Amino acid sequence: MPIFAHVPIMQEFHIAEARRAALLMALDLGLKRTEAYYVATAVSELATNLFLHAGGGDIQLSVVARSNRLGIEVIAQDEGPGIADVALALSDGFTTSNGLGCGLPGAQRLMDEMEIDSEVGRGTRILARKWGPVLPQDREPTSSYQVVEN
Amino acid sequence: MKIPILRLGEILLTSIQVDLTDAEVMEFQSSVLHTISEVEARGLALDITAMEVVDSFMARTINDTASMARLLGAEVVVCGMHPSVALTLVEMGRGLIGVDATFNLDEGLSRLRKRIAQRGDSMLGEDDRHERSS
Numbered sequence: 001m002p003i004f005a006h007v008p009i010m011q012e013f014h015i016a017e018a019r020r021a022a023l024l025m026a027l028d029l030g031l032k033r034t035e036a037y038y039v040a041t042a043v044s045e046l047a048t049n050l051f052l053h054a055g056g057g058d059i060q061l062s063v064v065a066r067s068n069r070l071g072i073e074v075i076a077q078d079e080g081p082g083i084a085d086v087a088l089a090l091s092d093g094f095t096t097s098n099g100l101g102c103g104l105p106g107a108q109r110l111m112d113e114m115e116i117d118s119e120v121g122r123g124t125r126i127l128a129r130k131w132g133p134v135l136p137q138d139r140e141p142t143s144s145y146q147v148v149e150n
Numbered sequence: 151m152k153i154p155i156l157r158l159g160e161i162l163l164t165s166i167q168v169d170l171t172d173a174e175v176m177e178f179q180s181s182v183l184h185t186i187s188e189v190e191a192r193g194l195a196l197d198i199t200a201m202e203v204v205d206s207f208m209a210r211t212i213n214d215t216a217s218m219a220r221l222l223g224a225e226v227v228v229c230g231m232h233p234s235v236a237l238t239l240v241e242m243g244r245g246l247i248g249v250d251a252t253f254n255l256d257e258g259l260s261r262l263r264k265r266i267a268q269r270g271d272s273m274l275g276e277d278d279r280h281e282r283s284s
Contacts, residue, residue: 016169019203037203037234038241044205048172092243103206106242 002028003063007047010056015047018059025061026072029132039072039130042107046076046126049103054080054124064129066148071131073148074111079123086116153178155185160273161262162186162224163255165197172207179215186224192272193262194219197255199230209239216249225265227251229258 002025007018022043026036043059050057057078064073083089092105108114111128118124129148153170156163162185170178186194196212198204204212216226228251252258266272 012171012173016171019205020169023203034234034237037238040203041205041238041242044203044207048205048207106206109241109243110238 005061007059007061008056009047009050009059012051015044015051018047018061019044022059022061022072022074025063026130026132029063029070029072031072031130031132035130035132038110039074042110042128042130043074045103045107046074046128050076050078050080054078057123062146064146064148066131068135069131069133070135071112071129071148073146074126074128074130076126076128077123078125082120082122082124083116083118084120086118090116152181155182157185157189157191158259160189160191160266161193161195161259162189162191163195163197163259165200165255167200169203170208175208175211179211179218182215183218183222186219186222190273191224192266192269193225193227195227195229195255195258195262197229197258198235199232199254202232202234204235204239206242213248225262225269227258227261229253229255 002021005021005025007014007021009015009018019040023036023040026039027033031039043061047059050059055078057076057080060075060077062073064071088094090105090108107128111130114126114128116124116126153164153166162182164178164182166178182194185191194216196215198212201208212228216228219226226249228249230253231251250261252261
């Protein structure tokens, strides 16, 4: 089972690659089909943002653990222009590219957690997580996963 | 990757089967619209049975393509949306797809035929009458 994937988003077809990698990892992790598609769609939105607004960036996917749950962590990082008003970027219908304006808020709703760290002129780092099923008591997450504190 | 656009009488049938890049999606949109106008198609069936992930860009393109096709004079149905896609689209925000939808292609085609018959401008109808009178 892949526990880490790094997809540089430089060309448009990399978005589809990131989407596929996320779908595979989420399904392998034991997320329900619908939730795996949520993750894949959110990754698609984030990767599209990297390509459209930041001139490229990186998508990192990794399996993480918190107490007795495994989850998938998505990090979208770029050295683009940054987001001047994060709250505004997260509001529905706000768009700078003639889109629907639901990419970022949509991704936030599809994932369990999302944090945006952005500095104008420096870049943006978005971290999002989706948690999978609770593991049985006798199956502690193995130490190979990065453990995330609450 | 070029998506085939099949002609079934006065209806155009397209099925998106592969992961498309945004550029390919735009190319698809423009070739669908050109074909509609070229053959004066009365209907467009957009089969998305094979699509498991529809992001907001793809959803917008489907929406836009449908409105553009309607402006040209064609009826549009989207067929076979995966339940996960419906869940994701609604979860992401508003119902992104504001077009007519059917469970499968079969129903899509009969809905199109019904609507074309209602409009009363079917090309086939004229041809049929022509054949009978001659």
